[in-house]
Amino acid sequence: MAVIRGREKKGGGEIFTASMADIVFLLIVFFVLTYNTEVDRTQVDLPETWVRTEVPKKAAVISISPPDQGEVIRVSTGEEMSLPVSTIEEVVTFASTVVAQDPEKEFIIKADYGVHYEKIDSVLDALKQSKVKIIYLLSQQKTVGT
């Protein structure tokens, strides 16, 4: 029964890790290329659309929080973190300043789908008054069945 007990061969249980460095570097390259700094951290449920065009990376952002969070407007030049504004006049001042520095600057409106249109209308009006040329309405991809 235990004749070959002493001669039992040890199994070489080893995980091959040589390619791990390649995978890790591949992941790093992916993250470096897709890295995006977030200038506005307002959590919103964007409206869904079929038609979606790429928005410029350095566009100025105007975000409006959901109704249950008070529909707070925040503004960012696209390079610094967004700041809340309390009146629509402040949006006009902000947009006018940005447009004065760069007349071709694009603006993004990032708003929750449940925001009352009255708020969007006032922001659009502020941007029109500030002579903004192109506006992007941020959305998420609509899928079949939604």
Next chain:
Amino acid sequence: MSVFKGMKREIESEIFTGSMADISFLLIIYFMVTSVFSATRGLDFALPDDDRETPEIKQEDSIDVFVQPGGDIMLDGNLMPADQIDEQLLKYIADTLKDNPKKPVILRTDPEATYGNMIFVFDILRTPVEDGGIKIETISIPTQREMQNIWTMLGIAQ
């Protein structure tokens, strides 16, 4: 002089790579935590240039789409329920544009409607021709203030 010639010891030159994996994983974790897979797409629209002479649009010379609270629309004054917009809106516009392809579409939204209601209609209007959409020369989104100005000019109280 050359006594130790045969005894010369070779110095092993090797770069220590044992900690490289640790550094790599640290970098991965950093990028994963700080990177944002944010939405970077949306519907674009250009605002009319102030320098360019914009022709005055009369309501009867245009297609009036008025988004109501709840998602229904008033299409040239006729109610179209939200569940029919998907199929009926572009059909109606295509028929109307047959006579005058340059007719603009005015997209108005009730202040009490939601942003989602408006975007739903705007998205349909912007459907590309290759995906079953129609070519609409101009889609205008006037603001409440602009509409008020027009009503005041026409002497209509709202």
